Amino acid sequence: MQMAKYDPLRAHLARLDEVLWAARLEDVEQILGSDLPKSAREHRTWWANSGGSLVHQNAWLDAGWRVERTDLKRSLVVFRRLRIGGTAVAERGQRESAVLLQVDADKASGSLQRLRKAMQALRDPVTVTVRAEWTPVGDLAASPCRSDIIPDGPGICRLATLAGEGLRTTVVDARDLAGFHRALRRVAAGDGSDDLFGKLGLDPADPVELDIVRAGNAWILSDGRGRGADLAKPGERELVARLLSLQERQAGRAGRLVRC
Numbered sequence: 001m002q003m004a005k006y007d008p009l010r011a012h013l014a015r016l017d018e019v020l021w022a023a024r025l026e027d028v029e030q031i032l033g034s035d036l037p038k039s040a041r042e043h044r045t046w047w048a049n050s051g052g053s054l055v056h057q058n059a060w061l062d063a064g065w066r067v068e069r070t071d072l073k074r075s076l077v078v079f080r081r082l083r084i085g086g087t088a089v090a091e092r093g094q095r096e097s098a099v100l101l102q103v104d105a106d107k108a109s110g111s112l113q114r115l116r117k118a119m120q121a122l123r124d125p126v127t128v129t130v131r132a133e134w135t136p137v138g139d140l141a142a143s144p145c146r147s148d149i150i151p152d153g154p155g156i157c158r159l160a161t162l163a164g165e166g167l168r169t170t171v172v173d174a175r176d177l178a179g180f181h182r183a184l185r186r187v188a189a190g191d192g193s194d195d196l197f198g199k200l201g202l203d204p205a206d207p208v209e210l211d212i213v214r215a216g217n218a219w220i221l222s223d224g225r226g227r228g229a230d231l232a233k234p235g236e237r238e239l240v241a242r243l244l245s246l247q248e249r250q251a252g253r254a255g256r257l258v259r260c
Contacts, residue, residue, distance in 0.1 A: 006059035008032055013063035013079065020068070025075040044070050047077055130243040131226070132218040134158065134211040141188045143181070143210065152178045155231055156213040156241050158248070159184075161206050169253040170200050173241035174260050177212065184210075201256055213240070 012031050013021070029036055040046045040056075047067045051057050060066065060079060068080040137143050137150065140159070155177035159170045174180040187197050187204055197204050218229040218240050231237045241257060248255025 004055065005032060005034065006056045009056075010059040010063045013060055013065045013081075016081070019081050021065075021079045021081075023077055023079070025077065028077070041072060041075070044072065128220070128222050130218065130220055130229070130240050132156075132213045132240060132244060135214050135217065137181075137210040137212060140184055140208040140210045143185065147181075150178050150181050150212060151214060152176070153215075153232060154234075154237055155215070156218070156237065156244065157181070158211045158244070159200060159202060160209045160211070160253075161202060163254070167253050168201070169248045170202070170256045170258055171241055171245040171248060172200070172258050172260055173238055180260050181210070184208075196260075199260075200258055201254075213244075 008031050009028065025036060025041060037046075046056070047070045049057060049061060049066045051061045065079045065081050067077060069078040070076070135149060137147070137157075154175050157172045157174060157177060157180070159172065160167050162168070172180065183196055188208070190204075202208060213231070215231055216228060218231060219226045220229045220236065220239065229236045229240050231240065238259075241259075245255045245257035
């Protein structure tokens with residue numbers, strides 16, 4: 001059977017143990033054994049992660065990778081591994097587990113063997129993520145000290161300020177969201193200590209935009225199944241805040257996480 005043009009790239013990525021692979025376009029062409037199309041050197045969209053009928057994108061997506069960054073001026077593309085299933089790391093781990101199970105098989109009781117069999121399904125790769133809807137509060141300095149938008153009790157907020165040409169954000173896991181907002185307002189008005197802004201990595205002199213996640217606007221998703229996150233529970237609130245902070249970092253906005 002004839003190998004498709006981008007199969008060598010899929011096979012190369014599947015063999016890698018690394019989490020990141022920064023490759024020059026010449027490296028990719030060497031793996032393919034042929035030149036990349038002109039659009040690959042001129043258009044970032046060629047390196048998108050849409051998949052579907054785009055066979056070249058399916059090559060890295062099927063191998064469990066995605067393109068994280070491109071710098072076509074430097075002929076550079078950075079891939080990030082999404083999962084370990086199907087890669088050399090996973091295959092090696094599966095082989096080692098199989099050997100250990102075989103060695104102990106004769107010694108294991110019937111119940112232990114059933115337990116081990118049941119555990120195999122639990123060791124499949126899993127995906128846990130979060131979906132959240134941000135409610136804008138707006139300019140921190142102009143927001144009222146008390147607002148119906150900001151509920152009493154625990155919650156999550158995001159503070160954003162300018163950093164050069166981009167944004168720098170801080171995600172806050174707050175035990176008392178309304179109280180935290182009032183403390184910020186006092187500092188912004190010059191009535192409070194700057195220590196709080198320092199902890200958040202903010203300057204009281206800079207404009208700050210505030211967003212919040214209201215109760216009922218966050219969901220925890222596991223392998224496609226989801227449920228509403230209970231932000232009143234510290235463990236669930238921390239999980240949502242951590243994943244939102246990670247998303248901010250991956251988007252290049254720093255995404256510092258602070259608990260107050």
